[in-house]
Amino acid sequence: MSRLACDFGPLSLQSPILTASGCFAYAQQFEQFLDLKRLGGLSTKGISPLPRRGNPVPRIYETASGMLNSIGLENVGVEAFLSEKLPFLASLGVSIWVNFFGTDFETYVQCARELSEGSAGRIDVLEMNISCPNIKKGGIEFGTVPEVAHKLTRAVTEATDIPVVVKLTPNVADIVGMAQAVAEAGAAGVSLINTITGMAIDVRKRRPRIATTYGGLSGPAIKPVALRMVHQVHRALPELPICGMGGIISGEDALEFIMAGATCVQLGTINFSEPSASVRVTEELDALLDELGFENVAAARGCLESLDPEPPHQEESPWR
Amino acid sequence: MSRLACDFGPLSLQSPILTASGCFAYAQQFEQFLDLKRLGGLSTKGISPLPRRGNPVPRIYETASGMLNSIGLENVGVEAFLSEKLPFLASLGVSIWVNFFGTDFETYVQCARELSEGSAGRIDVLEMNISCPNIKKGGIEFGTVPEVAHKLTRAVTEATDIPVVVKLTPNVADIVGMAQAVAEAGAAGVSLINTITGMAIDVRKRRPRIATTYGGLSGPAIKPVALRMVHQVHRALPELPICGMGGIISGEDALEFIMAGATCVQLGTINFSEPSASVRVTEELDALLDELGFENVAAARGCLESLDPEPPHQEESPWR
Amino acid sequence: MDLWARLWQSRPVPAAQFRVIVERNTALTGGYFQLDLEAPVSTPIAETRAGQFVMLRGEWGRDLLNGRAFSVLDVRDDRHFSVLAKVFGRGTALLSEAEAGTPLTCTGPLGTGFPEPEGDELSLLVAGGVGLPPLHLYARRAAEAGAAKDVVLFYGGRSEADIVLTEAIESAGVELVVATEDGSRGHKGFVTVPLLERLRAAKAEGRALRMLSCGPTPMLQAVRKLALELGVPAHLCLEEQMGCGFGVCLGCAVPVYGELPYKYCCTDGPVFDAREVRWS
Amino acid sequence: MDLWARLWQSRPVPAAQFRVIVERNTALTGGYFQLDLEAPVSTPIAETRAGQFVMLRGEWGRDLLNGRAFSVLDVRDDRHFSVLAKVFGRGTALLSEAEAGTPLTCTGPLGTGFPEPEGDELSLLVAGGVGLPPLHLYARRAAEAGAAKDVVLFYGGRSEADIVLTEAIESAGVELVVATEDGSRGHKGFVTVPLLERLRAAKAEGRALRMLSCGPTPMLQAVRKLALELGVPAHLCLEEQMGCGFGVCLGCAVPVYGELPYKYCCTDGPVFDAREVRWS
């Protein structure tokens, strides 16, 4: 499948199809459903310096072509991750992206440093989540103010030798400004997009459907927004590697993101209902690239043309 | 149906179910499908001082539970609106919201003034669209920078005696800041939300599905985002009347918006596939309010409770 | 020609939205299928003119939001009509699987029809693919009005399998000229080749002529080119992505020459004078 | 009791995702329906323990994204099993309309089952509504293992119509105690009333006891209260909104007492010790 091989900045990937943070846990549970070695890579559940308990229930709710979640960034913490989860991940031979976050400036840097120090070369990317809308403290400001994101990215990239990919939130007016801020601060690329903040109400109980009131919207519903942001960022910063995600469920979806400018993509929500989706999507993408005459993924990247302009309008038809 | 009667600020509405701008044209075409007199009101296609041609085709495309559009704010202009469209609208006896916009500061004010002067009391609300993502010049900045929106709202409210409701774009990080800015500048309320900017690609043609590349996403897909913004604004500004919209297709959807804090709601995209939807939704809402024991719409507004807290966590079960 | 006049002068009635059920779903060759639909009560569908269309939608939940446009293929009475379709995307795929008894929502009849003929004009109908229905209805109506001899249907496809529903037309006494690209039925090549021959012959005879066409855009463009070159009036039935079908979403703009740069496929069309269409 | 031991010691096998078709969809009273499902090839379903569940999803397009959880009602062999359901929302509505031949995607078997009994314990099974399936399977399995006399099924509903599928249990020789709120079948009132009587009687006899329950939350809370008050061990099969069913979305958290504040319904459960559940 060399047609699928591609480079994400300095990284070589055997395929542009990865799985997304929070939707693939630490991968073990998926072993029973698919051959994990066929992935381009995978992003882990977000890791913080200390283990975190999650949010109260209900934590998830389905909406039209999408789902809301407010898991609360529950995770095992750096120490347990390094000792219990990473060895398995490293054995897969695919690109390992460790998604991480802190609750403030210092814990972000601390988390990146501890992951680096304990990684022993087994982590390919640190995917920094500055976008989770569920954490009251810290999170959301990092992701919406370019200057803050810049400072944070700079501090984190200086604390580690592992490439840092910054995962941005779509809950902003100007995604390009955010991408530019983190790119200039040393990010190896950006992941676009995290969930969009949303809400649903149970009118019979007069209560929010999610215990924390708001949750993150994912799934096919958000694909048009994700694709637009990938395209905006690629057009403004064509050299910046982009990992695209948001509602991808087919090879055709993946190719849309690649044509919009993504170098690789991640599958999130679809893994819940179809745990082997990443293999199907990989095969569909391979077949589609072939059918459309692309030699490889790079040839398709950003290849979007604009529509032919209409002939000029005239009051008199030239044909009368 | 006095259960449905409600007040939007100084305005009395016979029902909280209105139809949304751009999705109901100037209402005439709907006469063949429903009794327009049963609406709470309706918002017209956005009017600008001069007639405007629209965007090149394709202008619409369906996505998962939603649709993208880039009509380009095509409209007949103030003059033709006042002489050809308004008389019919005024004859309906329902609340007439005239959606309008300009391409810059001056034309916004000019449009509001001309509409006021020609209205002869037949316009109930000027719904100012500062959010259309399809206009290259002006539009988007008005809708995303609070100071600019404030200044514009002030200038427009000073130019007219008709209540001005400002329709906000969801493409911002802080919707509350925007609502506050326009409320302080004299807006009689806010309409939430306009479409979210999105994109889709035809991978076989390597082209965007919409001629202008980006379009506005509407329909059930965006409902969770719309509901969240209504709730955020209502919580921060409980006195501000809110007209909620985004993906409403049932009475239950409408009640979700009302419980989140909307005073009234508008139906948009659903009118295309089901032109009489507003009557169905009105009946569904009426029945649901009855079933749930609400005396009227106002009783349901913002009545959301939060979930019962979990009992405290202990390592030892008290029951062991 | 009283009957003829009556048929063509039936003016557009207000459209309605009503429920229908699938009476029969008949798979034809080439992936085409015919849906025979039945409304439980009287509807305005009996007044449909050839070229008018309906918007159909199944109980598809929240995902496929809008109806899909289908030209009316045939009308039996105020409760029974048919459409012809082929699978393109999700909507037509769902319709293709609809079994007898499946409920659908229908809005129509919508749009303008083909204009009525003037005097004893010869109408050359040019159809391709899912463009058959409006011309099929036109031909049947003309035959019913005793004007079968004033109509010739040119019908093109890639191969034999793409040529469907010809019996009704032939048995109505309408002349049918078929062309397939692979020559498996009728003339080999594009249908515009025999069309051009007939145009030349008829012009030589001095017969008043016009063309009515519906089909894939390249075919319409070829018909338009012939029309402009030979000075034969032509009306084209266009397909444009539609949101509503009744003139409110402004999604179905058709670039035209004229006072305004766009007309609307659903209300000003779907039938347009070939000369006004602003195509490259 | 070799067979018994073998049945309960079958350890969870890795779950798989596989396609099934609806073999039969039987409407029962009270809006309940039973889906008999058939897989084309061998699946791990034969290894299902009572209390385990499957995630089912139809070809529903992009709108309903996730599967829906259903306890396994019965297993015939490695290709055939059944579930019992009732319409709640869109997913169960779609399933209720599934005709024979409808393809579904199934993931399972998932979760833990009820623990095996110790010694000659008497197992009091307490079921309500769609909570019947796991206890139904438990009772059938016990009977097959020759332990029918060690099991009593208490089964509650609002009225007669809510009491379904009792024949199989009775014919297997398992004692059945029914209670309905309106008294239309069995005891009048909540099923916990006859349950309490039996608990008292059995305790008086000195018989080792335990309760296994699945049903609406108020019923589970009542069972838990009885368990704590009388010091009878109880296991509850819980329902929590599920995203994935196999431990990766972390959506199905169950508040518990213990080292961590939450366990997961899909992997740590759905069966939990009544004492560890952290309910108000």
Ligand SMILES: Cc1cc2nc3c(=O)[nH]c(=O)nc-3n(C[C@H](O)[C@H](O)[C@H](O)COP(=O)(O)OP(=O)(O)OC[C@H]3O[C@@H](n4cnc5c(N)ncnc54)[C@H](O)[C@@H]3O)c2cc1C
């Ligand atoms: C006035 C009118 C009359 C029509 N009559 C018929 C008919 O009699 N029989 C028939 O089979 N079809 C007819 N069509 C076309 C039919 O409406 C489309 O095939 C249908 O909308 C496709 O829906 P879908 O959900 O299957 O495809 P989608 O998933 O929506 O789209 C699949 C592909 O089809 C293309 N497409 C979708 N809609 C249109 C459209 N309106 N025009 C051109 N391309 C489109 C899209 O670009 C896309 O690539 C007519 C269209 C119009 C406007």
Ligand SMILES: Cc1cc2nc3c(=O)[nH]c(=O)nc-3n(C[C@H](O)[C@H](O)[C@H](O)COP(=O)(O)OP(=O)(O)OC[C@H]3O[C@@H](n4cnc5c(N)ncnc54)[C@H](O)[C@@H]3O)c2cc1C
């Ligand atoms: C382990 C387990 C086993 C189950 N076994 C069965 C079974 O054997 N038979 C059966 O009929 N049902 C069973 N359920 C419940 C079943 O999964 C839900 O009824 C189903 O998910 C509802 O889907 P829906 O699309 O119809 O409803 P939705 O539209 O998703 O929801 C409709 C309403 O049902 C509620 N709801 C949805 N899912 C759940 C849930 N998991 N628990 C409680 N309330 C819910 C929602 O709050 C909502 O108000 C089980 C659930 C679990 C977790």
Ligand SMILES: Cc1cc2nc3c(=O)[nH]c(=O)nc-3n(C[C@H](O)[C@H](O)[C@H](O)COP(=O)(O)O)c2cc1C
């Ligand atoms: C249940 C759930 C948990 C998630 N947890 C994380 C997380 O821990 N860190 C993160 O960066 N993104 C997280 N995400 C976001 C996804 O990685 C992804 O960006 C988003 O879901 C959009 O992709 P999708 O539409 O394919 O799901 C989570 C998403 C879901 C649905």
Ligand SMILES: Cc1cc2nc3c(=O)[nH]c(=O)nc-3n(C[C@H](O)[C@H](O)[C@H](O)COP(=O)(O)O)c2cc1C
């Ligand atoms: C085709 C179309 C045209 C629209 N035109 C306008 C417009 O002119 N002015 C405006 O303020 N909003 C316009 N809108 C936005 C709607 O009024 C509404 O805010 C949005 O569609 C969300 O509601 P919905 O999901 O119910 O459609 C338009 C929406 C659509 C789909």
Ligand code: FES
């Ligand atoms: S389809 Fe909506 S205006 Fe023509």
Ligand code: FES
């Ligand atoms: S349902 Fe996903 S973790 Fe339990």
